[in-house]
Amino acid sequence: MARSVKLGHCVCDPKKACPCDVFKQFNVCHCAGEKMPAKPGRVA
Numbered sequence: 765m766a767r768s769v770k771l772g773h774c775v776c777d778p779k780k781a782c783p784c785d786v787f788k789q790f791n792v793c794h795c796a797g798e799k800m801p802a803k804p805g806r807v808a
Contacts, residue, residue, distance in 0.1 A: 774795055775795060776794075776795040786800075
């Protein structure tokens with residue numbers, strides 16, 4: 765992500781700013797292959 769921040773945009777999608785809102789809110793970087801944690805809930 766540091767590279768994206770230095771460039772001023774996402775390395776995967778130059779149309780997106782870096783850090784994106786998902787990273788700012790949840791500390792998850794989709795470009796680095798990170799995924800949002802699963803929400804706890806009922807398993808059917």
